[in-house]
Amino acid sequence: MTDRNDFISREKFMAELYRYKKGSVTRRHFLGVTGLGVATSVLGAAMPGLRSAARAQGSIGDRVVVASWPNYHDPANFEAFTAETGAAVDLNVFGSNEEMLAKLQAGGSGWDVFVPTNYTISTYVEEDLIEPLDLSKLPNYDPASFDARFAEAGTVNGVVYAVPRNWGTTGFVVNTSMLGDLPKPTTWKEFWDMTKAEFSGRTMVHDYQLTTIGNALKYFGYSFNSIDPKELADAERLLLEVKPHLFGINSDYQPSMRSGDAWMSIAWTGDGLQLHRDMPEIDYVLGKEGGELWSDFFAIPKGAPHRDAAYALINYLLTPEVNAKEVMFHGYPVADARVNAILPPEMLNDPIMYPAQELLDALEFGAAVTLTDPNRAELMARFKSA
């Protein structure tokens, strides 16, 4: 079918087969690159949703600028979008919602699409930094098929400002082969205590006030969202005590976990799944005390320079077939029933993606007030510069 099909080597074929078996790539990708061309064309034709929609809107410009999170997008989907629409995707990766808010407040971000978390959207609306969405330009968004719990934060005062992307949890990853005789930690208390002792110099925390302060608060059994000055003072004391024992403060912890430099880190669902998939000795744990349950959204900032491309990209990524490929890549669950219908059953039964109910029950959604509370912001900045 195409020239490259003639050149696939035996090694490359086995490598692709292995990737496919691991779930790193989809069957479509596998069939495509391995030269099972006829099958590819049949499959392609069987997915009309992938074509037309974006192109029908006419020219959308040559680029679309996205602000999102680490390890959160399948590059193959962006490439396919570019091939189909001509708009190249320029991806900026962030470590915290606070960083995204700061960029938008400073103005001139140049972003077309960004991926805010549930607790930030009402602030973006108050600060007039976010566009109300024209849902007629997002035909692939079907509100009825989304679990309302993970979609409702996108609607403020009856106006839809953001449509759901993924949901997930914030727990921690631990390299169990480094535990020795220690039992596997199951609580935030053990997470912080081990950091001060056996895992000294091997633990990472996010460069993100919500999760790092929130899970330090959990050590004392306080709410993840607390802004009580006394409780925050306790959390600060713990963080300052722990800081000399940390390996690093960074929201992109996968490289250090993979290289073995770090043994434990605060982590999000998808990173936990990606690490566990490649290194089974790394486990993802939800602290028994609780922690964060979250939902991410697609949104368009005010003054986006490539608005049409922004709508086209969001619409493209909400196509159930494309979204399913994203999930296979990043391992974050989606609230869209249409996507779940086509995901392989082993993913839908994955305990990292869908934790046991009693663990989920202890989790809290982030609260809007944590984003703007000056004490939490200053606590995090002091902790880092200490």
Add this chain to the structure above:
Amino acid sequence: MQRQALRTWLFLAPAGAWFLCMLVLPLIVVFVYSFGERGAAGGYAPAFTFDNFLNLGSRWAAFKNTLILAPLGTLICLLIAYPLAYFLALKTSPRWRTVLLILVIVPFWTSILIRSYAWIYLLGGQGIPALLNALGLGNPRLINTPFAVLVGIVYGYLPLMVFPIYVALERLDKRLLEASSDLGSPPWRSFLQVTLPLSMPGVATGCMLVFILLMGEFLIPAMLGGGKVFFIGNALVDLFLQSRNWPFGSAVAVALVLVMLITVLAYMRFTRRWAGGRDDVSLM
């Protein structure tokens, strides 16, 4: 005469406008902001308070790190750059000199960001520590330490130190060395009494270049310090890009400018006095 003055002003206008818009006005904004308050959702709210300056003590650790590591990095750069520049300027044939000089510049063709990423892997657990471990020399933790930051600093800033010293040494009048030798001075003495003093302007320029840039450095500590070795530049980035406390960030910036002004003025006075008595021997 008047026409000439007009022409002078016309030629100066672009630079002057740039200076005014890109330096003077922003500095005034920073100064005014430093007396303000953090807005409700972050940013700036007008006010008149000294709280931001009274709170500067909370960033003492970052100031301290910068004031230790910036001079230390400058010194190490100098100690490595001087022999290199000396070798290039005085001991190399002209043909090789060009090649070697280009090799000093080549790293600049790649972004410091990418080169710092390379150091993350070199200093990480599977890099140099693993090599040392295999050789039975222990398994030290290198990445995310002050040592890693120093390595990154010296690596990144070395060329800025090499070139001014090289230029000073290259212009050195070789006849002075012959004269010194004819008058019975051994080589080490000629170096100390002729070469070194005459290269001091280059040393002073190199140190100034490296030191000033290091005082504002944030990229290398962020990447090789893992968020644990914090420079004042990192504290500033945090205040503007995470906690969104522009007034306090402005106060820290004002304090940094003052600290640098004092250090640089003291340094200039010191080097001028040092080189002062020797102006008479200078042939430049």
